[in-house]
Amino acid sequence: MTAHRQRPTLKAARLTPRDILHTGSAGMRSRPLRVVLSALGIAIGIATMISVVGISASSKEKVLQELDKLGTNMLKITPGDDLLTGKKIPMAEDAVGRVARIDGVEHVGGTGLLEHSVRRSEKISEDITGGITVQAATEGLLTTLRGQLRTGTWLNKATGTYPAVVLGDVAADRLGISRPGQRVYIDGQYFTVLGILDDLPLSPEIARSALVGWGIGKSMLGFDGHPTTLYERSADAEVGKVHSLVARTVDPQTPRNVNVTDPSAGLQAKAATEGAFSNLLLGLGGVALLVGGVGVANTMIISVLERRYEIGLRRSIGATRGQIRGQFVTESLLLSGLGGVAGIVLGAAATGVYATSSGLPWVVPLWAVGGGFGATLVIGTVAGLYPAVRASRLSPTLALHAA
Amino acid sequence: MSGASPHPRVADSGPVAPAPVPDRAPAPVVELAGVTKEYPGGVAALRGVDLTIKAGELLAIVGPSGSGKSTLLHIVGTLDRPTAGSVAIAGHDVGRLSDRKLSALRAQHIGFVFQAFHLVPGISARDNVAEGLLYSGLSRAERHRRAARALERVGLGDRLKHRPHELSGGQKQRVAIARAVVGEPDLLLADEPTGALDTSSGKAVMQLIHDLNQEGATIAVITHDTEIAKMLPRQVRIRDGQVVQDSAAQGHVRTRIRGDAP
Ligand SMILES: Nc1ncnc2c1ncn2[C@@H]1O[C@H](COP(=O)(O)OP(=O)(O)O)[C@@H](O)[C@H]1O
Numbered sequence A: 001m002t003a004h005r006q007r008p009t010l011k012a013a014r015l016t017p018r019d020i021l022h023t024g025s026a027g028m029r030s031r032p033l034r035v036v037l038s039a040l041g042i043a044i045g046i047a048t049m050i051s052v053v054g055i056s057a058s059s060k061e062k063v064l065q066e067l068d069k070l071g072t073n074m075l076k077i078t079p080g081d082d083l084l085t086g087k088k089i090p091m092a093e094d095a096v097g098r099v100a101r102i103d104g105v106e107h108v109g110g111t112g113l114l115e116h117s118v119r120r121s122e123k124i125s126e127d128i129t130g131g132i133t134v135q136a137a138t139e140g141l142l143t144t145l146r147g148q149l150r151t152g153t154w155l156n157k158a159t160g161t162y163p164a165v166v167l168g169d170v171a172a173d174r175l176g177i178s179r180p181g182q183r184v185y186i187d188g189q190y191f192t193v194l195g196i197l198d199d200l201p202l203s204p205e206i207a208r209s210a211l212v213g214w215g216i217g218k219s220m221l222g223f224d225g226h227p228t229t230l231y232e233r234s235a236d237a238e239v240g241k242v243h244s245l246v247a248r249t250v251d252p253q254t255p256r257n258v259n260v261t262d263p264s265a266g267l268q269a270k271a272a273t274e275g276a277f278s279n280l281l282l283g284l285g286g287v288a289l290l291v292g293g294v295g296v297a298n299t300m301i302i303s304v305l306e307r308r309y310e311i312g313l314r315r316s317i318g319a320t321r322g323q324i325r326g327q328f329v330t331e332s333l334l335l336s337g338l339g340g341v342a343g344i345v346l347g348a349a350a351t352g353v354y355a356t357s358s359g360l361p362w363v364v365p366l367w368a369v370g371g372g373f374g375a376t377l378v379i380g381t382v383a384g385l386y387p388a389v390r391a392s393r394l395s396p397t398l399a400l401h402a403a
Numbered sequence B: 001m002s003g004a005s006p007h008p009r010v011a012d013s014g015p016v017a018p019a020p021v022p023d024r025a026p027a028p029v030v031e032l033a034g035v036t037k038e039y040p041g042g043v044a045a046l047r048g049v050d051l052t053i054k055a056g057e058l059l060a061i062v063g064p065s066g067s068g069k070s071t072l073l074h075i076v077g078t079l080d081r082p083t084a085g086s087v088a089i090a091g092h093d094v095g096r097l098s099d100r101k102l103s104a105l106r107a108q109h110i111g112f113v114f115q116a117f118h119l120v121p122g123i124s125a126r127d128n129v130a131e132g133l134l135y136s137g138l139s140r141a142e143r144h145r146r147a148a149r150a151l152e153r154v155g156l157g158d159r160l161k162h163r164p165h166e167l168s169g170g171q172k173q174r175v176a177i178a179r180a181v182v183g184e185p186d187l188l189l190a191d192e193p194t195g196a197l198d199t200s201s202g203k204a205v206m207q208l209i210h211d212l213n214q215e216g217a218t219i220a221v222i223t224h225d226t227e228i229a230k231m232l233p234r235q236v237r238i239r240d241g242q243v244v245q246d247s248a249a250q251g252h253v254r255t256r257i258r259g260d261a262p
């Protein structure tokens, strides 16, 4: 040490981020229980919000996954009602082929409704239909519907001409049929069951049907060959175009007699409603968050009061007002940030438990995690600013006055 | 560096280098002129104090309780500003400095020792001393190296890892002194450093202060204890906010002593 160093300028040194973190966490390290209690409010608020958003996102994801599997590129074509007679106007016999020739159409299937009932045996009354319809089906129907067989095989060229039948899953359950080879009774004769379909969420009417080949329908069951429903699948990008062409193709004279619908529309609407979360619950989370913020502010004010000596000491060692402010804002940010992280983990876990128990995929949207954490940082800054300014304005001498 | 150079440029190396013995008087470390401090409510704690402290001095500021000693220390230490008068520390006119510059002045030039130690509980002696350099701009590793050296200097080289509650009162005060000198300040200010200690610990602390001064440190000790004051080379007596006697007055023309008859 020499005679004093007469330096031309005095410059306060900057703290490194690590030192800022060190001073900002000093108060927390000495009082862990208080940290937990004051971060709890924020944790509860964030956890509520994350789980509200997460559960609805998971439900939506479930529907979306289903939609993805089933596709939104299928159209269902049915005859319209005659305005005068109120009867269905039959579609042309070659309607399947016509639709298949439309640009962009990839698969077409058709069914023709038959006025028969299907029973386990002749001993059961004909009146007991069980809600099951008998329909003739084209070979392409299964591919068009993206249907799967639960067991057995689908109709083909050969089996389509024999008294053989494929049952929708609902139909099979109602008939009490569980495996191929069993027989059902249609219009005075027994048909052998070839296969049973898996569930078909987009075409429940097929799930309730007993399907026979187009040929056998004509030869044995009095089918006139006019399809009553067409199913068409195209590339996703072509759906709109095909939709506009299909009616004209099926009935060039009176296209308005043809109904074209999108069976996935219902599921799409469902996805939207599942994705809409309850604003009330979200609001509750917001209130919890606000209360948590007040808790943090309160803790910070107490912390500043308790640490007057430390503040005075730091000022005597050379801390600037700004550095004292920074220390307490950092502490507040750490407190609320900790609550935020705990809340995100809790909320994600709650979503996980709910999703697993109700068979949903586990989805926690990233925007909710980011938004939640961002909110805690804003709360931490706001809650810490006033106490920090107070701390920085404390007179260093007052702070050091007799301990 | 050797303190023999008359025009030192680089200022830091070893913790305490010997004080220079200059031919001509160096600029004083502390220069107070007409300093008055009135607290809100009308209490005049200081009334026109003139005080000059030169480099390498060891002085006692002594007076009864309530005479204004602590107030004087706060003003010399730039923790508080006077109501009137001028304060220059290490050549810097304190009245013209912003908070940031004042803080830098404290960080670089002044060390404090308090009666109540003010150690941070729960952290080691070494970390407590290293805190004394936190606002110096030195790296973390360097702060810890210097803290260990400073603790060795005050005779606590074997207590680096002890936390305050594991130390005696005398040891705590020595840790606090290490924290005050670790930054090699131009001026060490001690407010009743033995006030909370038993007699023998107090003696050891005063011995340490003497030793540090021998090694070149400029030290002002505030005390109400005339016995302690007598042991120091210079005594400044203060009563009712005024300097009533300064043992160095004869050598310092500029120091005005109100109690003295001409
Ligand atoms: N912050 C303050 N506000 C008002 N009066 C104060 C304050 N600090 C000290 N004083 C008064 O100033 C006078 C000097 O106090 P102080 O400097 O602490 O004396 P000492 O340290 O010699 O005991 C006392 O009368 C005291 O009551």
Ligand SMILES: [Mg+2]
Pocket: B069, B070
């Ligand atoms: Mg005092």
